[in-house]
Amino acid sequence: MKNSRRKLLHLPLGLGALTGLEAMGLSTALAQATYPTKPIKMLVGYTPGGFTDNMARTIGEPLAKALGQPVLFDYKPGANSMIAVDMVAKSPPDGYTLTTVIAAHAANPALYAKMTFNAASDLTPVVLTGVAPLILSANLNAPFSTPAELIAYAKANPGKLNFGSSGKGAAAHLAMEQFMANHGLSMQHVPYKGTQPALTDLIGGAIQLMFDVPLAMAQHGKAGKIKLIGMASEQRLPGYPDIPTFKEQGTPFIANTWAMVLAPSKTPQEILRKLNAEASRILATPSVREKLQSTGVVPGGGSLEEAAKFLTEEFDRHAKLIKSANIRLD
Numbered sequence: 001m002k003n004s005r006r007k008l009l010h011l012p013l014g015l016g017a018l019t020g021l022e023a024m025g026l027s028t029a030l031a032q033a034t035y036p037t038k039p040i041k042m043l044v045g046y047t048p049g050g051f052t053d054n055m056a057r058t059i060g061e062p063l064a065k066a067l068g069q070p071v072l073f074d075y076k077p078g079a080n081s082m083i084a085v086d087m088v089a090k091s092p093p094d095g096y097t098l099t100t101v102i103a104a105h106a107a108n109p110a111l112y113a114k115m116t117f118n119a120a121s122d123l124t125p126v127v128l129t130g131v132a133p134l135i136l137s138a139n140l141n142a143p144f145s146t147p148a149e150l151i152a153y154a155k156a157n158p159g160k161l162n163f164g165s166s167g168k169g170a171a172a173h174l175a176m177e178q179f180m181a182n183h184g185l186s187m188q189h190v191p192y193k194g195t196q197p198a199l200t201d202l203i204g205g206a207i208q209l210m211f212d213v214p215l216a217m218a219q220h221g222k223a224g225k226i227k228l229i230g231m232a233s234e235q236r237l238p239g240y241p242d243i244p245t246f247k248e249q250g251t252p253f254i255a256n257t258w259a260m261v262l263a264p265s266k267t268p269q270e271i272l273r274k275l276n277a278e279a280s281r282i283l284a285t286p287s288v289r290e291k292l293q294s295t296g297v298v299p300g301g302g303s304l305e306e307a308a309k310f311l312t313e314e315f316d317r318h319a320k321l322i323k324s325a326n327i328r329l330d
Contacts, residue, residue, distance in 0.1 A: 035095055035271050039070040042261075043088055043099040045081030048073075050195070051213055052081075055129050055259035056100035058292065062282045063275075080104050080169060080329070082115065085262070089122040093266035095275065098126065103171040103257040106314035110322040111169045111329045120315060125307035126261040126272060127279040128300035130292050133233035134175050134211045134255045135218065135243065137226045142208045147230050147251040150209075151183050158186040163209040164198035167191050169329055172198075172211040174318065175232065175255035177325040182253065202226055213257060214240050214296025232256065239294045258300075258314075260307060276304050 042060045046052040053073070060071040076084040084099050091097035109119050117123075136147075144150040154161055165173035168191040180187060190207050192198035195216050202210045203225050210217075211232070218240055221228035230246040231237065232255035246253040261279065263272060282288055283301040292299045 033270075035274065036067050036069045038096065039072050040064075040067070040095070041072050041074055041097050043074050043076055043084040043097065045076060045078070045084035045099065045101065047077045047194075048075055051132065051215065051257070052100055052102050052259065054215075054295065055102075055297070056261075058288065059100070059127070059129050059261060059279055059282060062285075062288065063278055066278045066282065080108055080111070080167065082108060082112075082117075085119070085123065086116050088262065089117040089264060091264055093264035093268070095263065095267055095271035097264065098275075099123075099262050100129065100259055101262055102259050103174075103314065103318075104167075104169065105260075105262075106311065107169050107171075107174065107318040107322060109315065110319040111327060113328070120312075122265050123262040124265045124267060124272065125304065125311050126263050126275050127283070127304075128302060128307045128310055129259040129261060129279075129283065130297040130300045131256050131258040132213045132215075132295075132297045133231055133237065134172065134257065135214050135221075135231050135296075136175075136179075136209065136211050136229040136246075137202065137217045137221060138210075138229055139202055139205050139208050140225070140227060141205060142227065145227055145229070147246050147249050147253070150229060151185065151251065154185040154187060155183075159188060161187040161209060162190050162207040163187050163211075164190045164192055164201060164207040165210065166195040166198060166212065167193065169322070169327060171255070171257035174321055174325075174327075175211040176209070177327070178255065178321055179253060181324065183251075211255060214243075218243065218296070237293065237296055237298075239296055259297075260300075260311065272304055276307075 042056050044053050044056050056073060064071040081101055081104055085101060088097050088099040105119060144153045163176050195212050198210055201207050220226050228243050230249055231243045232253050233245055236245060280301040283299050289299045
């Protein structure tokens with residue numbers, strides 16, 4: 001017993017006597033047990049202040065307090081978030097480099113023939129942060145105010161309506177493609193480099209329609225600058241009780257974007273489960289739930305396995321929609 005105890009007490013100091021593989025395994029185990037011992041970097045594939053940034057900070061800032069290490073936000077916008085995701089995919093799988101992605105991540109493999117990483121196998125989900133149903137809005141002068149009126153007008157005037165989005169292949173674009181397919185409509189897509197310029201043209205009348213998250217649209221609707229046609233969710237959101245759903249207006253339709261934290265695929269399970277447990281606990285706190293709901297986001301959480309299942313289903317769903325709409329970005 002004394003000899004065994006002595007060996008255990010002196011094991012970390014005796015790494016030199018172990019084989020290379022044994023030492024490496026022990027070092028990895030020790031690193032996982034003490035994780036984290038330095039700041040964690042959270043890469044964001046879009047500019048500061050938008051939906052992705054808000055979702056990254058919602059989880060990242062309290063995560064820093066929970067883990068006792070800073071979470072540093074690093075912005076690498078461009079290429080539909082692929083610049084940031086590529087950097088994370090090629091980072092050491094040690095839990096110190098993460099990224100927050102949105103629905104565009106699940107669409108990219110179907111949109112781009114060539115990618116510098118494999119979105120499904122080079123990264124692994126940590127936690128689903130939240131899901132944000134989209135609102136369909138219209139210019140004030142549009143000759144319709146409900147989904148049924150829009151469908152009737154679009155059928156009578158094929159190709160005459162323009163709809164904007166935050167970019168080709170974005171959730172807002174794909175939502176309208178699905179809506180048109182559901183009802184046999186033809187409208188012209190006008191892609192923008194972000195939500196704000198598209199919203200400016202919606203208010204000004206250069207485009208007539210646009211899907212986007214509640215945070216971007218609702219305040220302008222309440223100010224009387226645009227019409228809010230409907231919320232693409234099963235039920236009204238707690239933070240936006242005055243906006244009716246498509247379903248309650250007789251034209252059921254679901255469309256959303258979401259946010260998820262990812263890590264390099266070979267990150268040890270012990271680290272992933274620690275991050276997932278802390279993130280899920282944070283997302284369950286009343287203050288965080290209230291913050292998310294006030295911006296039109298349904299709080300996420302759940303296990304690693306649930307996050308992985310959700311992402312797999314999103315890859316499949318986007319692939320089918322993009323193929324049917326014949327959308328390519330290269």
